[in-house]
Amino acid sequence: GENVEQHPSTLSVQEGDSAVIKCTYSDSASNYFPWYKQELGKRPQLIIDIRSNVGEKKDQRIAVTLNKTAKHFSLHITETQPEDSAVYFCAASRSGTYKYIFGTGTRLKVLA
Amino acid sequence: GAVVSQHPSRVICKSGTSVKIECRSLDFQATTMFWYRQFPKQSLMLMATSNEGSKATYEQGVEKDKFLINHASLTLSTLTVTSAHPEDSSFYICSASEGAGTVPRRVYTEAFFGQGTRLTVV
Numbered sequence: 001g002e003n004v005e006q007h008p009s010t011l012s013v014q015e016g017d018s019a020v021i022k023c024t025y026s027d028s029a030s031n032y033f034p035w036y037k038q039e040l041g042k043r044p045q046l047i048i049d050i051r052s053n054v055g056e057k058k059d060q061r062i063a064v065t066l067n068k069t070a071k072h073f074s075l076h077i078t079e080t081q082p083e084d085s086a087v088y089f090c091a092a093s094r095s096g097t098y099k100y101i102f103g104t105g106t107r108l109k110v111l112a
Numbered sequence: 113g114a115v116v117s118q119h120p121s122r123v124i125c126k127s128g129t130s131v132k133i134e135c136r137s138l139d140f141q142a143t144t145m146f147w148y149r150q151f152p153k154q155s156l157m158l159m160a161t162s163n164e165g166s167k168a169t170y171e172q173g174v175e176k177d178k179f180l181i182n183h184a185s186l187t188l189s190t191l192t193v194t195s196a197h198p199e200d201s202s203f204y205i206c207s208a209s210e211g212a213g214t215v216p217r218r219v220y221t222e223a224f225f226g227q228g229t230r231l232t233v234v
Binding site (some may be wrong): 103 | 148155185209227
């Protein structure tokens, strides 16, 4: 079945350093890849997304890259801040289905 | 962005009783909503796809008689956990996308999540 693998499961970085989270998907028909941030006890919030017709997208300190051939995509956070500490989930979806398959999550800790 | 409201946010029930959780899209219509289950420090596991006016589609391993889903209108889906047991204790969360239900259909749309329901079965 459809599967999304996410690594690492936990990540600790010093404030100001960069953080990279990687995901691999199995369904080659997936063409929409959102990233969500979830703080403890709260709902997931979309932070950035990318469609399969582009290879990279950037929004201030956050960027996502997509390699369709290898079926993997990555989240890059630069100049990390303590408020970036949260759990991050990647997801893969086929356009028009609205069904998301989530990765296993990465707990990011930014150390002050 | 669009708003999805989930109620209740917390519920404690006794073993053997049933619990109903509501998921509402407040400012848009959604023909499709999704129900997820999240264990502590784990990912969101898709349980089922709720389809307005038709039967829900359940993921493999999810008991349809245990987790009853009703999507009676374009803005409301309900999940009922029947004959709850302590192992059903978890965080349940719904999502909906604006694209589903719009005309013409928008295909790349963000999924908005409800605030989640923490169910504790004692």
